[in-house]
Each structure stands twice: as C-alpha cells, then as structure tokens.
Amino acid sequence: MNKFLQILFFVTVIKPLTFIILGLNIRGKSNLPMNGPAILAANHNSHLDTIVLMGLYPLSKVKYLRPVAAADYFMKNRFLRWFSLNIMNIIPLERKARKSKDELFAGCKEALENNKILILYPEGSRGKAGEMAELKKGIFHIKSLTRNVQVTPIIMSGLDKALPKDESLLVPFNCDVIVGEPVSKTNDSSEFMNDLKGKFQELSKLCLTK
Amino acid sequence: MLIIPANSKFVMLCIAISLISATVIRLALQKKNPQKDYTELRQRIQSWWWMVGLLFGVLIIGVSTTIAFIGFLSFLALKEFLSITPTRQIDRRAIFWLYLSIPFQYYWISIGWYGMFIIFIPVYIFLIVPIRMVMLGQTEGFIKSAGTLHFAAMLTIFCISHLAYLLVLPTTHVEAGSIGLVLCLLILTQFNDVAQYIWGKLFGKHKIIPKISPNKTTEGFLGGLITIVSVSYFLGPYLTSLSSISAAIAGGLISVSGFFGDLVISSVKRDLEIKDTGNLIPGHGGILDRLDSLIFTAPVFFHYIYYLEF
Known part of the structure; x- marks a missing residue:
C-alpha cells in the first residue's frame, strides 16, 4: 500500500513539480549514480531540494533513494512523521541527541550496506538563501561506514527563489542542477572535505540562474 | 477536431515532408562520414520534430487547445526570463501575480474579447505589479524590479499572446482559415532566421552590430529581407487574405522585427553574461532562444493584419 502511495506521489507530485512547475537546467546528468552504495551530496536551501533530486531518477529507482533528514523537524507530528518515513522514505537523523557516532549513523550504515543511494546535505541544514554554509564532517563519517561508497557532489541553484526557507507560497522558477564527478575515495577526512568543497565551488560556476 | 482548411493542410504537409528530408539527409551524411560527430545536428532536427509535432498536434485538435498550448509557452518563457x-x-509575491495573469490573458483570447486582450497586460497588470510591490514595502531596488517585471510580462505574455489571437480573428480566407495566419507568421519568422544565417555565411562581410552579435552582417540582414519579401509575396496570398503587395510588405515587417527580436534577447543574454537562456530544447537552448524573433514578429504582424482587414 505504502509502496503504491509512494509511486503515486512520485507520478502526480514529484515529477510534474520538478519538470513543469519548476523546470531544470541539468548538467552532468550522466554522473548521477544509478546504483548504491552511493551518496548524493548537495547544497541545501529549500525543501524543494529533496523533491528535485528524487525527481531526477526514473520511477524504477525510487526505492533505492533514502534522504537523510533531521528527526527533530520531520518527525515532529504524526502526519509529517508518517509522510516522511513512508512516502519520502527518509532516514531520520537525531542531530541534537547525545549519542555515539555508531548509534547516530546506524540507519545510514544499514541503508548503505543494502546498496541504497543516500541524499545528504553536508551543510547540516538549510542555510541562508543562495549562500553555502560551512560543510560539516558528518558526510565523511557516513561515507566511511561501509566500503566503496561513491560520493557525488551536486549543486542546485534557484530553488531558494521558488520556495525559500520560512515561506509557504511556491512560485515557479527554473533551477540549475549541476551533477559533478565523484569525490575522491580517500580515507583522509580533510583531503576528502577539501575535494568536496573544491568540487562544489567548480560546479557553482556553471549555474545559469541569478 | 478541427477540419484543417485545404491550403493550410497543404503547407503543413510540405513542412512534414521537409522535416523527413532533413532526417534522411542527416542519416545519409552520417553514413557517408561515420567518424564525424553529428550529435548537434541530430539533436536540432529531433527538437524540430518535437516542436512541429506538438504544434501540428494542437492545431489539429482545435482552437481552444492551441490557445492553451500557446499560454503554456508563455508560462515557460516567463519562468525562464525571471x-x-x-x-x-x-x-x-509580485511575480506570482504575473503567472496568475497568464490564464486570464488567454481566457480573454478564447472568448474573443479583443478590448480586454489588448489592454489587460499593458494597463491592468502594469498597475497591479507596482501596487503589489508597494504593499510588500521594500523600496530598495524598487525601480529596477518594477522595470524587470514589466519587461518580462510584455515580452513573454503580451507579445506571445498575439500569436493566439490570430486564431480567433474572423476568417477572411476560407481555403486557409485562421490557421493560415499562424502558419504564415511562423514560417516567415523561422525562415527569416535561416535565410539571414545562410546569406551571412555565404556573403557576410560587414558586421552590422558587432557589440551585440558578432555574427550578424549587413549582407545577411539584406539577403534575409529580400528572401522573406519574395517568399511572402507568393506565400502570403495563399495563407492569408492579403494581396501580393500587402503580403510582401508584411514579409518586410517580419524580417526587420524578427532581426531586432533576436538582438533584444541577445542583449539580455550579454547583459547577464550567459550563452543560452536555458536548456529545455536540445540543440537550440532555452525557450527564449527559440522564441526570440517571434516575440517581436507576432505583435507586428498581428497589428498589420488587424489594421488592414478589420
């Protein structure tokens, strides 16, 4: 039943919203990983980010996608909780809980071991419109949970115009989705973070929207 | 379903045949030089198939569907511009009102309310946009924003909607019908782009406006103008109720306004330092890259016809 609802939501909301109401300027679509274990690392300015990233995938791949989302926000009431877990298929992350890393990332680890594709925002939360916040190292820990996790950097721009933080009126705008080549598979955290940061900066230059 | 009048049907058939020939020629070229990369040509022709297919599809279904389709093009163009x-x-929040105005503008057209169609954007939306902006209460950058929004609405909603109004004008040429006007405008506009390009490639020497478009030459412009005037002299009376001479003048108007439409969108892109307005249409760029000339030719052609015939 939930699977059916998920597909229905994908066909009637995610796809039309992404391609008709919004509209994408996509670059580097062939860099998008079609199989896990993989992580899509994107900048985060709007609730639409996750919708658009999921919309990039064909219907048959939806079941592999697992957005990693803040438990304190997306689990705050019963409906949102049901919707997030069953339709969006999120992995809730308790950012504020005092837990060990292993406990915190257990859900991510399980998903990666099952060859899922995680959607992750290394900035931690939605930053200021159009600006990139400091990247957090959480992504490095998550990528290191299992072996051979491919991390694909993605820059999105224009979605903060369509639906900014703390706004509820959606206004149509085209947005850029620039998919980069995978980040190096190094085991050194600062090398990894620098590579990711560098790739983000490179990709930002390819955006059309202002 | 609309019965397509004979002359228009014949012209649509000719367009379909030329598309088929383009595809055949492309395949032959590919076969002759297998190592050469024809991706861009293939994409361009494929996109033409889509554009012509969609247009003919809605024209065959009927007038209301075509009006809705052109309204959707306005939506895409406005979105891309903004x-x-x-x-x-x-x-x-003001932009939201611009989007909202599109269904209204095309509704006036569908019921043939000329008076409202012609003033809705330049009068009412012109006033509503700054009113909404005043209510938002931010004065910094007010003039620039108001200018941007008005420019966008005029280009993408008002100008493009003239194409749709051609369809509801009373029929004055039974064998071509109102579709004839639309086909005539679209063919001359697109052919003008092609003719200017080819004349420029073959004989282009003197740059006409190098600061905006380094590829545009006086020879290309004049060659295009002469070509379109002559084509229009013969095609015009077949697809519209214009006499040969009036049709030739219409061709001249289309050639000149199309040229400037192209340059206006080029200037917008230069100002923003981008090459294409989007990548909706593979091989062509964004929707504004495709509609640039039409944005200017549609109102000019429309009001020429309207002045002469109504």
Whole structure:
C-alpha cells in the first residue's frame, strides 16, 4: 500500500513539480549514480531540494533513494512523521541527541550496506538563501561506514527563489542542477572535505540562474 | 477536431515532408562520414520534430487547445526570463501575480474579447505589479524590479499572446482559415532566421552590430529581407487574405522585427553574461532562444493584419 502511495506521489507530485512547475537546467546528468552504495551530496536551501533530486531518477529507482533528514523537524507530528518515513522514505537523523557516532549513523550504515543511494546535505541544514554554509564532517563519517561508497557532489541553484526557507507560497522558477564527478575515495577526512568543497565551488560556476 | 482548411493542410504537409528530408539527409551524411560527430545536428532536427509535432498536434485538435498550448509557452518563457534575470527575493509575491495573469490573458483570447486582450497586460497588470510591490514595502531596488517585471510580462505574455489571437480573428480566407495566419507568421519568422544565417555565411562581410552579435552582417540582414519579401509575396496570398503587395510588405515587417527580436534577447543574454537562456530544447537552448524573433514578429504582424482587414 505504502509502496503504491509512494509511486503515486512520485507520478502526480514529484515529477510534474520538478519538470513543469519548476523546470531544470541539468548538467552532468550522466554522473548521477544509478546504483548504491552511493551518496548524493548537495547544497541545501529549500525543501524543494529533496523533491528535485528524487525527481531526477526514473520511477524504477525510487526505492533505492533514502534522504537523510533531521528527526527533530520531520518527525515532529504524526502526519509529517508518517509522510516522511513512508512516502519520502527518509532516514531520520537525531542531530541534537547525545549519542555515539555508531548509534547516530546506524540507519545510514544499514541503508548503505543494502546498496541504497543516500541524499545528504553536508551543510547540516538549510542555510541562508543562495549562500553555502560551512560543510560539516558528518558526510565523511557516513561515507566511511561501509566500503566503496561513491560520493557525488551536486549543486542546485534557484530553488531558494521558488520556495525559500520560512515561506509557504511556491512560485515557479527554473533551477540549475549541476551533477559533478565523484569525490575522491580517500580515507583522509580533510583531503576528502577539501575535494568536496573544491568540487562544489567548480560546479557553482556553471549555474545559469541569478 | 478541427477540419484543417485545404491550403493550410497543404503547407503543413510540405513542412512534414521537409522535416523527413532533413532526417534522411542527416542519416545519409552520417553514413557517408561515420567518424564525424553529428550529435548537434541530430539533436536540432529531433527538437524540430518535437516542436512541429506538438504544434501540428494542437492545431489539429482545435482552437481552444492551441490557445492553451500557446499560454503554456508563455508560462515557460516567463519562468525562464525571471530565472535568469536577478530579482529581489521579496518580488516573488509580485511575480506570482504575473503567472496568475497568464490564464486570464488567454481566457480573454478564447472568448474573443479583443478590448480586454489588448489592454489587460499593458494597463491592468502594469498597475497591479507596482501596487503589489508597494504593499510588500521594500523600496530598495524598487525601480529596477518594477522595470524587470514589466519587461518580462510584455515580452513573454503580451507579445506571445498575439500569436493566439490570430486564431480567433474572423476568417477572411476560407481555403486557409485562421490557421493560415499562424502558419504564415511562423514560417516567415523561422525562415527569416535561416535565410539571414545562410546569406551571412555565404556573403557576410560587414558586421552590422558587432557589440551585440558578432555574427550578424549587413549582407545577411539584406539577403534575409529580400528572401522573406519574395517568399511572402507568393506565400502570403495563399495563407492569408492579403494581396501580393500587402503580403510582401508584411514579409518586410517580419524580417526587420524578427532581426531586432533576436538582438533584444541577445542583449539580455550579454547583459547577464550567459550563452543560452536555458536548456529545455536540445540543440537550440532555452525557450527564449527559440522564441526570440517571434516575440517581436507576432505583435507586428498581428497589428498589420488587424489594421488592414478589420
């Protein structure tokens, strides 16, 4: 039943919203990983980010996608909780809980071991419109949970115009989705973070929207 | 379903045949030089198939569907324009009203209310946009934003909607019908782009406006103008109720306004330092890259016809 609802939501909301109401300027679509274990690392300015990233995938791949989302926000009431877990298929992350890393990332680890594709925002939360916040190292820990996790950097721009933080009126705008080549598979955290940061900066230059 | 009048049907058939020939020629070229990369040509022709297929599809289904389709093109063009042009974040609430105006504008057209169609954007939306902006209460950057929004609405809603109004004008040429006017405008506009390009490639020497478009030459412009005037002299009376001479003048108007439409969108892109307005249409760029000339030729052709015939 939930699977059916998920597909229905994908066909009637995610796809039309992404391609008709919004509209994408996509670059580097062939860099998008079609199989896990993989992580899509994107900048985060709007609730639409996750919708658009999921919309990039064909219907048959939806079941592999697992957005990693803040438990304190997306689990705050019963409906949102049901919707997030069953339709969006999120992995809730308790950012504020005092837990060990292993406990915190257990859900991510399980998903990666099952060859899922995680959607992750290394900035931690939605930053200021159009600006990139400091990247957090959480992504490095998550990528290191299992072996051979491919991390694909993605820059999105224009979605903060369509639906900014703390706004509820959606206004149509085209947005850029620039998919980069995978980040190096190094085991050194600062090398990894620098590579990711560098790739983000490179990709930002390819955006059309202002 | 609409019965397509004979002359228009014949012209649509000719367009379909030329598309088929283009595809055949492309395949032959590919076979002759297998190592050469024809991706861009293939994409361009494929996109033409889509554009012509969609247009003919809606024309065959009927007038209301075609009007709705052109309204959708306005939506895509407006969205693209506002996505590449900087606006203040607060303007999104005023922009929302621009989107809302599209169904109204095309509704006036569908019921044939000329008076409302012609003043709705330049009068009412012109006033509503700054009123909404005043209510938002941010004065910094007010003039620039108001200008951007008005420019966008005029180009993408008002100008493009003239194409749709051609369909509801009373029929004055039974064998061509109102579709004839639309086909005539679209063919001459597109052919003008092609003719200017080819004449420029073959004989182009003197740059006509190098600051905006280094590829445009006086020879290309004049060659295109002469070509379109002659084509229009013969095609015009077949697809519209214009006499040969009036049709030739219409061709001249289309050639000149199309040339400037192209340059206006080029200037917008130069100002923003981008090459294409989007990548909706593979091999062509964004929707504004495709509609640039038409944005100017549609109102000019429409009002020429309207003045002469109604």
